Amino acid sequence: MSNDFYTSSILPFAAIIIKICRAYTNTQEDFEDYYQEVCLQIWRSKDNFREQAEWSTWIYRLSLNVCLTLLKKKKNSQEHFASDSLPDEVIEDSHAFGDESLNQLYDAIKQLSEVDRAVILLYLEEKTYQEIADIIGTNPNNIGVRIKRIKERLKKILNSKKNKWISQLNQFGKKGF
Amino acid sequence: MDKSIESIWKEGFLKNDALLVPKLNDLYNQKSTHLVDKFKRRFKVNLKAIVIFSFIVLILSFLVGIPVMGVMMFFLFNGLVIVNNKLLKGLEKIDKNVSSYQYLKSFNDWMKEQISVNRRMAGFYYPYIFIALTLGFWFSSFNQDDILGNFHQIYLVNGIPVYWTISFLLITGLLAIFGGRIYTWEVGVFYGNIINKLEELITDIEELRS
Numbered sequence: 135m136s137n138d139f140y141t142s143s144i145l146p147f148a149a150i151i152i153k154i155c156r157a158y159t160n161t162q163e164d165f166e167d168y169y170q171e172v173c174l175q176i177w178r179s180k181d182n183f184r185e186q187a188e189w190s191t192w193i194y195r196l197s198l199n200v201c202l203t204l205l206k207k208k209k210n211s212q213e214h215f216a217s218d219s220l221p222d223e224v225i226e227d228s229h230a231f232g233d234e235s236l237n238q239l240y241d242a243i244k245q246l247s248e249v250d251r252a253v254i255l256l257y258l259e260e261k262t263y264q265e266i267a268d269i270i271g272t273n274p275n276n277i278g279v280r281i282k283r284i285k286e287r288l289k290k291i292l293n294s295k296k297n298k299w300i301s302q303l304n305q306f307g308k309k310g311f
Numbered sequence: 312m313d314k315s316i317e318s319i320w321k322e323g324f325l326k327n328d329a330l331l332v333p334k335l336n337d338l339y340n341q342k343s344t345h346l347v348d349k350f351k352r353r354f355k356v357n358l359k360a361i362v363i364f365s366f367i368v369l370i371l372s373f374l375v376g377i378p379v380m381g382v383m384m385f386f387l388f389n390g391l392v393i394v395n396n397k398l399l400k401g402l403e404k405i406d407k408n409v410s411s412y413q414y415l416k417s418f419n420d421w422m423k424e425q426i427s428v429n430r431r432m433a434g435f436y437y438p439y440i441f442i443a444l445t446l447g448f449w450f451s452s453f454n455q456d457d458i459l460g461n462f463h464q465i466y467l468v469n470g471i472p473v474y475w476t477i478s479f480l481l482i483t484g485l486l487a488i489f490g491g492r493i494y495t496w497e498v499g500v501f502y503g504n505i506i507n508k509l510e511e512l513i514t515d516i517e518e519l520r521s
Contacts, residue, residue, distance in 0.1 A: 139511075148332045149324070166333040177342060181504075236323025239316055258320040288316055 139180070144173050147193045153259070154194070157243050157251050158201040164208075172200045187268075194261070195269045198252050205248060242291040246284060253277065254284045342512055343411040347418050350505050351402065357501065358395055361388050372447065380447020387436055387443070394432065398425045412516045419509060426498055433494035437486040445479060 144151075155168040176196055183192050231237050243251055249270065256266045267274035314322075324330060365388035372381020401424070405417045498506075
């Protein structure tokens with residue numbers, strides 16, 4: 135391993151961190167903060183890494199934990215300074231990716247509970263039920279059922295968005311250009 | 312819905328711009344601050360622990376009947392704390408408004424200075440601890456009869472217990488010689504992890520600068 139820990143041990147797994155941080159943030163600024171914090175925590179905790187798990191699995195676990203902690207902190211501080219903060223919907227950044235379908239999927243994922251977000255992210259990353267259960271710390275038997283429910287929920291959200299968008303387009307068409 | 316969420320996910324991330332890695336401008340600053348803060352915390356906790364320990368030793372020494380040792384140890388430990396507190400003030404003076412590299416270099420210089428001062432002192436205080444222990448037991452209220460009772464068995468030259476004196480001087484001398492090394496080993500146990508990380512971080516930044 136080279137001395138530059140970031141280049142050798144974090145950068146090759148940056149995709150994992152990006153995908154997770156995007157699911158828990160709404161703005162580019164928050165996303166960069168979360169990404170940086172995850173990298174920092176990986177560096178801080180690297181001595182705690184146990185060889186039994188894969189490095190990538192460990193990064194998944196750590197990234198999720200950091201994002202959930204930051205989200206909790208953010209919620210607490212927003213409760214403290216409720217008058218100063220804008221609701222998430224107002225500052226929502228739906229154009230993080232070049233692919234519009236992916237943006238919509240991310241917007242839908244962000245409407246799930248924090249744990250459901252983690253489950254579906256790991257499922258989409260083709261992790262096995264056992265791996266998902268290990269990372270999240272739950273029973274693998276429940277994972278399959280939970281994923282099925284989450285997928286149905288996502289489909290509903292995506293369809294309702296699509297219908298809403300079509301009806302808006304129709305209304306706009308009726309009014310004329 | 313036309314596409315499954317699995318295919319949206321896969322195809323979406325195949326596009327080049329989907330996984331742009333953000334810049335980490337501040338990472339080394341955060342790492343440096345974290346490292347120095349961690350050291351400061353541990354250093355302060357250790358100094359407080361030494362003060363508490365000195366009082367415990369003092370009280371116990373009076374209870375057990377070896378007050379000479381307790382008093383000598385008390386002065387030694389608190390003297391060490393005073394010197395190290397002064398050194399710590401030097402650490403607080405390090406300018407934080409410089410680059411991570413300069414900050415870490417200043418911290419490293421301070422660390423070397425601190426270790427060097429303590430290493431030099433170790434050549435005195437390890438023998439001092441041994442002398443305090445010996446005198447403590449020599450002047451203890453208990454076992455006095457045992458010591459004096461067995462005095463006739465001790466080999467004396469002009470009233471001086473030769474073997475005892477030689478052993479005492481030998482151990483004191485060895486502690487004076489190896490005190491510095493014992494201290495270095497001690498530093499490795501308490502701060503080795505931080506020192507290694509500091510060196511790793513400085514090397515990391517030096518590589519980036521080269």
